[in-house]
């Protein structure tokens with residue numbers, strides 16, 4: 174209803190504005206210390222809206238072991254003249270030389286920790302260095318793995334923060350949602366225009382579920398990080414027998430441990446590990462054998478999940494690239510839930526001892 178033609182009472186059409194969506198957008202803006210936020214129908218919809226800030230001939234620099242769905246999307250954008258170059262962002266010299274070499278670098282895409290090898294990049298340093306070379310480069314951080322409880326990229330110098338709110342923010346594996354938070358009005362207005370023009374908004378019901386999920390976000394992240402640390406320590410003890418490598422930023426043996434210690438409030442709920450006998454067959458056998466860890470693609474919910482990236486989340490990443498960025502055939506990813514940690518360890522222990530991997 175409108176007061177008079179063209180004069181509405183605050184909300185004219187749900188694609189443009191909606192009261193429940195507004196509450197969620199305000200909430201994530203506060204949590205991420207931004208200027209404003211926009212809620213989309215999925216994490217990938219929020220990522221695509223952000224890429225639409227670019228134009229023909231612009232170039233993106235992205236973290237090399239990027240989430241498979243983002244890789245597929247960036248690939249799709251090649252045909253619209255937006256090229257992506259991948260680099261290991263934990264090696265700053267490689268990033269600096271790439272920025273300096275490119276003609277039109279417009280956007281840097283960071284995931285930290287990465288999915289699934291959990292590499293941690295120094296977000297603050299990347300922002301400082303890149304802006305020094307080219308102040309117009311936009312820095313985007315996909316903060317899905319950390320949530321605002323663990324790190325706040327805008328505080329570290331980023332321009333845009335993305336969340337697949339499908340994961341930790343909603344927290345119960347029953348919502349598909351994406352959020353973009355920006356640091357200034359200029360970016361907000363551009364993205365608001367894109368959101369309204371393309372229409373991939375989050376429905377009021379899913380906004381409400383995400384708002385409700387955020388009420389327990391802090392408690393969940395704390396417990397999931399606690400459980401994950403204990404499980405990572407357990408897996409590390411199995412190294413050189415059935416397990417080859419354990420990837421968890423909270424282990425002091427991890428090569429990015431010191432950056433994680435400085436940058437993150439907790440180490441997060443995701444662990445990856447590879448098997449000594451590095452075959453897809455062995456990995457499939459293992460991920461199909463656990464009882465509490467359920468075999469599923471998603472992550473960040475209250476219940477523990479297990480996944481085989483090479484045949485599940487990262488099957489759209491070509492095998493040669495998977496190999497290059499460390500996604501081995503036997504790599505297994507765990508999303509740790511809030512269950513009793515002893516039960517989770519026993520489940521993994523049973524599977525590890527029942528199989529001659």
Ligand SMILES: Cc1ncc(COP(=O)(O)O)c(C=O)c1O
Nearest residue numbers: 215216217240288317337339350
């Ligand atoms: C790091 C990361 N970013 C983005 C996405 C995409 O989010 P959605 O599945 O909500 O579209 C995912 C999905 O797994 C992810 O892991």
